[in-house]
Amino acid sequence: MVILNEDRPVRLLARGKSISQAVNVAEILRNNFIKGANYSEVLIDSEELTNRDGSKSNVSSMEIEILPPKK
């Protein structure tokens, strides 16, 4: 919120199950706190993570960029 108020864009990053949480955060920010803020880029990708037992798994990741409102 501080960053958006200073007129700079913000990027939210999330992986796996927290993706829906990041989307919630973005929506609450946009609807309740910084009115007029808009999405610029929503990127979806996969990352390969190594588990504790050494096996590997693919996890989806998401990047949401929010732009400050236009003045």
Place this chain on the structure above:
Amino acid sequence: MVILNEDRPVRLLARGKSISQAVNVAEILRNNFIKGANYSEVLIDSEELTNRDGSKSNVSSMEIEILPPKK
């Protein structure tokens, strides 16, 4: 998959906690099944749902559009 193989775009819709699942589906589709398919639009929005007890709550929703691979 059938639709993408027929060269038409596909839209995935999800709400609330299933958003991360939709992202997983999109990634698996893109990486394992229809190689070369790409995202065109990823839209994030909120919807107001009425609960069973009549109260209302806001739920985030997401729309992912996947384009068939270019030939």
